[in-house]
Amino acid sequence: MTDFDLVVRGDRVLIDGTWKRAAVGVKDGIVARIGPRHAEWSATQTVSLATDEVLIPGVVDTHVHVNEPGRTHWEGFATATRAAAAGGVTTIIDMPLNSIPPTTTVAALDAKRAAAAENAAVDVGFWGGAIPASLGALEPLHDAGVFGFKAFLSPSGVDEFPHLSAAQLRAALAETARFGGMVIVHAEDPARLERYAGSRYYEDFVASRPDASETSAIATIISALRATGGRAHILHLSSAAALNQIRGAKAEGLQLTVETCPHYLTFDADHIPDGATEFKCCPPVRDEDNREALWGALVDGTIDFVASDHSPATAELKVGADGDFGRAWGGISGLQVMLAAVTSGAATRGIPLETALSWLTSKPAAFVGLEDKGTIREGARGDVVAFAPGRAWTVDAADLQHRNKVSAFDGRTLTGQVTRTWVGGAQVHPAVPDAPLAGRLIARPALAVQGAAAVDQP
Template identity: 45%
Template sequence: MAEPSTAAFAITSTRVVTPEGEVDTAIVIEGDKISELKNRAEIPFHMPLIDVGDSMVSPGIIDAHVHVNEPGRTNWEGFETATRAAAAGGVTTIIDMPLNSSPVTTTVEALRIKQAAAHGKCAVDVGFYGGLVPGNENDIAKLVDAGVMGIKAFLCDSGLDEFPAAGEKELRSALQTLRSKNVPLLAHAEVVGNTITIADPRSYNDYANSRPESYEIAAIKQLIDLCRTYVTPIHIVHLATSAALSMIAEAKAEGLPITVETCPHYLFFEAGQIGEGQTSFKCAPPIRDQTNRDLLRDAVASGIIETVGSDHSPCSPDLKCLETGDFSKAWGGIASLQLTLSVMWTIAKEAGWTPGLLAERLSHRPAEVFGLGSTKGRISPGFDADLVIWDPAGSFDVHGHELGHRHDVTPYENLQLLGRVEQTYLRGKLIYQAGSLVGDRVGKLLHRQSNCLLASRLNSMNDTQLADALETCCASKTWIQQMISGGPFKDDKEVVTRSTEAGQTLGEADWLEAFSAHPRIGDIDSLRQKYANTKSIAGNEQSGVNDASDKVLHQLSAANDAYYDKFGFIFIVCATGKSAAEMLAILEQRLPLSRDQELANAAVEQLKITEIRLRKLIP
């Protein structure tokens, strides 16, 4: 099949995985973007149409955990081979970890060296992380400004002398820096209490017992405590123990910005399958028992675990110690970049998961967490035309020598998997088909879209979810409709601009509708009883009344009554950061105004509140 030109064309399937579910539709692609989804009968006769029948069409996978190792250890893996494997597996974006390359990516200079090494070699889009190590705390802001997708830290020995563990001092410094930039800290969450020793180096059980679950639990508890202090996004990578799920769920319920990744190998394998000396399975944290595996699967289904990344960390075969089977000396890392979709679909068939759930974990949420959510991760108008077309009924046997990554070693050797990738499109260009790459290597080097975090969050919602979220910001139905009708948001600035422009068109009835969703200033009982949709937001905004004296609260209550009696709507003011006394003074200043003047003032305050609440929607 010839590669489509840059002119508009359409791909049609009976099974297109959209945010609204699996649908029979045509995806119209113009340039590198999806322009619209429409009935195939509505496609103009002159537009090229690629009908893939009943093959599944999903958003391209975003693998946010890949060790490419180039430069410096390119004999382990490199950008050319890693992105070849990615394209063959339906992965359209990878994010490269800051270690295993030489130099490690702990400075902007090292980042530039790595980007130069990747230039012109990538079949898919590639983003980069920066690293946190003792002594580079002053480099963190510079790395973020240079566009890294996050900052990675190890809470234990990484295995590389040039990438030592970050202690609490470094973690606190980085979280303070990252808080203002809303960029996540990624953490290898193990705290190793003692020197790791393996009683029998060939015994997998002895290796697993040398890194007990308590190491992960201690690290995750520390990270939750730090997140509570700094309220900076923290992403726990490759969660391997189900024992930490309850504390993670509690932290999320508390509203802490913690997200969690696990890996296909923790969801597919269990320790009982791993024999003596099978070092191709060695990874850290270790693969644990079947009960643990099944509980991790449940957490993926429920959303406690939001993302799944391969943690593709290959090395040269000699470093896996395959001949001796020595777990104490073998490099810890699983090679599986090309297999993520098929492994996850094989699990899905057993667990009863839908293609939509896989798209959420493999595409939607990684895009949101790592600043790509306004352009990637979903099949919707305005998004990059990153697509994987695959046969859910197709099966194949894994043979390492047939995979695209540099070396043959993989723990999936000779296993049968479901879900065979047929084609991969990157920004509207066919890059993989029938077992081989197609065309030139057109992958781009990506930078975090730090000005698109809110837009990303809103764009990830379907219309019902979006309307519900927007209602917590402003209850005017007209305002909500105008926000939605403009289509996907380009960036955060457009969200605020569209909000302001929508506000300028509202009439008195619209404003009164918006005002009616607010509790009275200082009326905490009313807040608790009536305003469930804005309770937590409004309560935080009115925190200044908590320490007010009884005298001020009584005066505020009386002034509220007088205000309502005169104007017919409640007193609206942006209360964030104001004390009860300050709000009372503002109310008394505005009470003598005319109704028209006060309606205009309240509208201005409503827009201020709306903007603040919009930004609180950032996950």
């Protein structure tokens, strides 16, 4: 008999926000013991980290568009979760679009779960959707285990997921407040978006989606929170012009949280070439001063955490429009590179590694109530990552694991490389030949967690 399924020994293990020399023993998917680095334990797999490697909690990415079923040629659970594992992400929460059908009914959620069940290399949870037709009927999806409800205040880009008016957003927040739910919002005001016929000039695209589109939408959200007492989350914040509004709402005690994304923290408008539609996303990447203000807002806590908003499409849709930003699909594939992009950016700004990691691990885990994730402690899930924070590498989109090999990060040199990823103590990157997939289907923590053949309590 061995003591553990996995033991990882390292000189720098992130425990309670500090680096410690330690050994971590995982048994039956759980961190069963943390002890001295040279503890005399036996295990099925024992790994001693190299001197330049650290052991960190698995990343929790709460904003991933997997698109299966219905648009699996854009992305699917098999490819998305392999990309996640390669990037140190051990948990993803899937968005309710751009799959067909969108996750706006329990039947659609069941279809999502069926698609994911046989293909998940990492743990997968699901958001529901709030569209005009689903208002008044959100509670059954909540009871079925979704983590909350995605809503758009501007057109989503797909006909099957229409956006909400300001009045409908208020109704959604009032409805979810009654059963303790949450609405997560794409915050752009369609009345503030400029008429845009399309062009190859990136500056034209940015001008069509000005800061005012975000600040106006966020004002609508804040007003609705005051009126309803609901809980809202602002997705993919791009505009630093909204930060003071957000600070005021938080100081007021409103239930408001905010995320930003690695592309907003990495790129700036002045260095995006005309015709480079791989950089198109909505809201757009803005200027350098804006980017630095977003970093500052992460440091001071105005922005709560970072999520990838991994939103892939086929290469034809993304870069096949002859450089026309009006016709290209808007979305950036960043799931596999998020950890390295954020820690690289933090290092150049003198932000401690452990601080940057909290925006990717413990804080998003707390946001969705997954108290046993995003941390290395006894009793937590054995989701851990061996990471070499000082190793530089250059992103080659052709080598990324997601289905369509297009990425705004292609050719970017990042510092920080994932060397191994374990989910529940099982190695998922590099993949072990013929090993069963380690990913589980997860629900809101009050509900059960589904494995392939059984249901376990979290």
